[in-house]
Amino acid sequence: MAIYDYTVQDRKGNDVPLADFRGKVLLIVNTATGCGFTPQYKGLEELWQKYHGRGLEILDFPCDQFGHQAPGDDDEIHEFCQMKYKTSFDNFKKIEVNGEHAIPLYTFLKSQKGFAGFTGVKGALMNAVVGKIDPDFRNNAEIKWNFTKFLVDRDGNVVERFESTVEPKKIEDKIVALL
Numbered sequence: 001m002a003i004y005d006y007t008v009q010d011r012k013g014n015d016v017p018l019a020d021f022r023g024k025v026l027l028i029v030n031t032a033t034g035c036g037f038t039p040q041y042k043g044l045e046e047l048w049q050k051y052h053g054r055g056l057e058i059l060d061f062p063c064d065q066f067g068h069q070a071p072g073d074d075d076e077i078h079e080f081c082q083m084k085y086k087t088s089f090d091n092f093k094k095i096e097v098n099g100e101h102a103i104p105l106y107t108f109l110k111s112q113k114g115f116a117g118f119t120g121v122k123g124a125l126m127n128a129v130v131g132k133i134d135p136d137f138r139n140n141a142e143i144k145w146n147f148t149k150f151l152v153d154r155d156g157n158v159v160e161r162f163e164s165t166v167e168p169k170k171i172e173d174k175i176v177a178l179l
Contacts, residue, residue: 003156006105009093011074025178026152028059030097032069033080037147041085043168048089054179062094097143109150113161114141122165153178
């Protein structure tokens with residue numbers, strides 16, 4: 001299967017075929033409103049504002065699997081993002097990214113790009129936190145935390161995976177190269 005074979009749900013529960021995004025560069029992110037990485041919404045919005053007109057789509061999937069950091073229903077999450085971070089890209093329906101209830105899109109994404117490693121100032125902290133939850137985390141493709149990002153090119157190829165510790169600004173050049 002290819003990325004365009006999947007269908008996801010918008011925050012109202014309507015089906016959205018990913019084929020609708022054919023020809024676009026996608027940044028697919030599992031997010032949370034109460035996480036230490038939540039301020040990355042600001043960087044995501046900046047990327048959206050700069051590059052949406054050139055073909056960038058940000059697909060924001062709230063996820064409550066990591067520390068119960070995405071409480072609230074889909075509309076509450078959307079309102080929070082708009083009020084706190086002035087986001088203009090929409091949120092999809094809250095999902096699970098790991099386990100038996102993971103949506104098929106995320107099963108596919110993980111099969112295309114495995115764990116990329118935590119980096120930067122918060123890397124050591126995340127290694128310690130995630131290592132307590134899953135001592136073998138470095139050796140499996142599971143999503144480790146909120147704000148894991150997958151970059152998809154205009155042909156639907158999953159180009160790269162960026163872990164939570166990678167700020168959106170750090171991947172701007174890679175996005176521009178695909179536009």
